[in-house]
Amino acid sequence: MKGTSTKVVVTIAAIVVALSFYFVLLGQRGLALVQDGRAVPVVLGIAVLILPVLGVWMVFATVRSGLQHQHLATRIREEGLELDISELPKRPSGRVDRDAADALFAQVKTEWEADPDNWRNSYRLARAYDYAGDRGRARDTMKRAVALEALERDS
CATH class of the missing domain: 1.25.40 (Serine Threonine Protein Phosphatase 5, Tetratricopeptide repeat)
Incomplete structure (x- = not known):
């Protein structure tokens, strides 16, 4: 279990780093368009600058939600109240029938x-x-x- 959670954390960290890099590049492009000074590039630049802001918010909200759910999962497991699906029939995909x-x-x-x-x-x-x-x-x-x-x- 410990190895699996470490892999998940590393994967999430890698995705966040990649997205951060993408957001920085997107922000630089947006600033370049705004600095152009002409009306159409400025409007387009402002629109492009909104994307990294939305992206950061979505990453933050998703990670926060995941941490909250993990906290509840840990408490439920510690209290022995997890749903036991080990005996339930499964589809070939592994999902419960x-x-x-x-x-x-x-x-x-x-x-x-x-x-x-x-x-x-x-x-x-x-x-x-x-x-x-x-x-x-x-x-x-x-x-x-x-x-x-x-x-x-x-x-």
């Missing part, structure tokens, strides 16, 4: 409905959504779990 994922989801949703304000239940529900293939709801529910865990930690 759809019917098994749906059954797991139904069970976890029942637990969540009993205590929806518990971050642990929201985390488990987000993971169940993910196994069932509903990425959008998984993201939304994980955001809720992060917010609930932060409230618990702050109180």
Whole structure:
């Protein structure tokens, strides 16, 4: 597990460094266009300068979100509340079989409905959504779990 997490961190660091290099180059091109002084290049330069700002924000938000999710995953693992999918049937791709994922989801949703304000239940529900293939709801529910865990930690 330790080796896998190190590889992930190194990969993420390499991507962030590459993106940083790209953002710097893009910013330089945008500044060159703005310094041209003519109307069209200036407008284009301003538009190009917006791209690195958006890129930095997206990288920051993604890394922050990943760290928050990892924090919750660590807490869930330490508390022994991870969803056990080891015995569930899998597709050739390695993903959990759809019917098994749906059954797991139904069970976890029942637990969540009993205590929806518990971050642990929201985390488990987000993971169940993910196994069932509903990425959008998984993201939304994980955001809720992060917010609930932060409230618990702050109180």
